[in-house]
Amino acid sequence: MKQINIAIIGAGMIGAAHASGYRSHQARLSTSQQQFVLHTVCDARESAAAELAAVWGFAHVATDWQAVVNDPEIQVISIALPNFLHAEVAAAALKAGKHVLCEKPLALTAKEAWDLTQLAQQSDSICGSVFNYRRIPAVAQIKQWVDSGEIGNLQHLLIQYQCGYAADPQLPYSWRYRQQTAGGGALHDIGAHAIDIARFIAGDVETINGACSSITIPQRFVALGANAGHNHVALSNKRETVDTDDIASCVMRFTSGCQGLFSASRVTVGMGNTLSFTLTGSTGTIQFNSERPGEFQISRFGRENGAFVTVPNQPAFPYLSQWIPVPHDGVAIGYAESFGFMIAEFMQAVSENRPYRNGTFSDGFAVAQILEAIQRAAEQQRPVAIRELTF
Template identity: 50%
Template sequence: MAGKGIAVIGAGMIGAAHASGYRTYGPRVDGLSTRLDTVCDANADLATKLARNWGFARLANDWRAVIDDPEIDIVSVCLPNFLHTEVTQAALKAGKHVLCEKPLALSAREARATHDLALTASGKSGTVFNYRRIPAITDIRARVNAGELGQPVQIVIFYQCDYAADPMLPHSWRYEFDRAGPGALLDVGTHAVDLARFILGDVDEVSGAISTISINERFLPAETATGHGHVALSDKKAKVDNDDVMSALLRFRNGAQGFVTASRVAVGMGNRIQVEVYGTKGTARFSNELPTHYDLAVFDGKGPAPFTRMINRPSSPYVGELAAVPHDLVPIGYAESFGFMIHEFLSAIAEDKPFENGSIEDGYRAAQVLDAIQEASMTNAPVKVGGEE
């Protein structure tokens, strides 16, 4: 068959983001022919809907069959957290190109094993850190690296969601530590940690952390539940044993400090990311609620430094090359940033080069920080990052 076959394993909400990215940006990669081959999910209705919506040719209900299929060359792992390690490692061993959803694993030890395997695997591989491709975030990082903000002093990142704020949402794997790992910390805090590393570099220590479970138990569903949707509830409840909110104080290898906080119960916040970077010469700030621009203030030594609005332009990262409408002030949303990541991943395959911007190693390094945050929240003491090595 012509073109490299693409499979999306997991037909839930995030599987649709992968499918959209492959369909929209796959044809835009020079030197690579792809085809939307298989959607795999144990829920046949979900798989059928996703395949129909995005133009995949085949369905499967067993991820092992997908991994063994010689017609499949590229695999997106979009399954619950507790399956990431097993499926990603199987795909790497089979020589597939693999893009694994965050978190890469439930722990740094598991992530290290996947990372070590990826080092010798024949396929390209990466972790889903799509927010790196927001033009404002990429540009802020470039300014930090160029010294335009001076010596980095502090980074503050809020990732606040409200998808779990309703106590009548059913219990699921997301609320079980054994299957999801830490709750808000791994679900959305992984992105916050990765953005902190992306902008300021490696974290040396977690100086302190605190976690909160605000909804201690939830009703079990009376029917199959997917995503964050409401379904009929049974009269039985199950314990929630992972965090609804987690906050941490970080110390970076370059001497800067950071504060990251992640919540899944922040009423009214939807899916909000706010990034603020402070240096000795300037400040940059961005919110995904205002996706057309970010704000930059640089001290010129003469007086107060006002903020300047740095708008999206065709010269902004990704905009001129990949945005559907490369024009001033055009918002770049979630789907675009996700698609930019898919384009980079497929380009790495086409050019036979490592996928470095959100690599498996980045997933592993984020896992090290996440482990240290968990430990600091339990011990109420500073924790060096990388203690599992």
């Protein structure tokens, strides 16, 4: 029997999401001919790697990502590391012939993302960017309805990702607050997801017509010891300057002519982790909020008489009948399930040795272009065409 051995590099908060996804679909996607094996968790903090491996059933623990990438027993690499390591580790994994699922943003700059995308296209590896919000069944259904003309020609998209994790000034300084290691702040950390969803449902972006960003907490205390995720830990008296945005906003123009308003904030008190959008077409409007991921609202000209109706999850929606244990009307879906759907799609592509198409490295590059265009528009106070960031 052929074994497909999986390694996760990065045992932090998002590494656990990867581990959960592989564990959830490992048995379902294994066959009598080939079996997916939870092989290795790698992290520089051996104790973190050991804990994640024990919780989710991985057989081995490692602390050297280069050794894992070059291990001939491993076929699949999931990259769940800080932003500045994504491109380096992904490139090394591709050169070693591994299949790669890489966290967003794909790279710190559009040029790095372009180079990585070219490397992926020249390899035989199956590659994917982590854009899990596409797999929320309601969002996937909205995409199908938009493509079929359910709300007519697209006119306007209001999309925002709001979090409150950084609103507390006592949260310690980390790589997220340094441009050299994060690329951007709220823009790259959470805004990348919103930008991907904007492209997913409304198409390619042509121009950033206006942008601004703010740093609302200009300094943060350095932790006394190691810290991971968004945890509060004991702080020293030393402060470091924050040079990544806490809030970023822009006006967008899509190639279709649709207008867009985008914002990302990591300091919005009360909005724990919320992606929301309102999409307006010539014959209707659709609303979605990730706090209620099992439904969306729609109003169509001549059908709802100007009011919104709620459309709950239905078995016919993408992913529901195939991947959840109880495919029934109104069954709730959470973050872990949608992340798992993405992992399952990636595992299927690996199993069948075919391209992974729903969130490619090319999509990761396109998002990197837009993120950098927003930064450039905010810094230079001018419109920036996406074509300025082609290579």
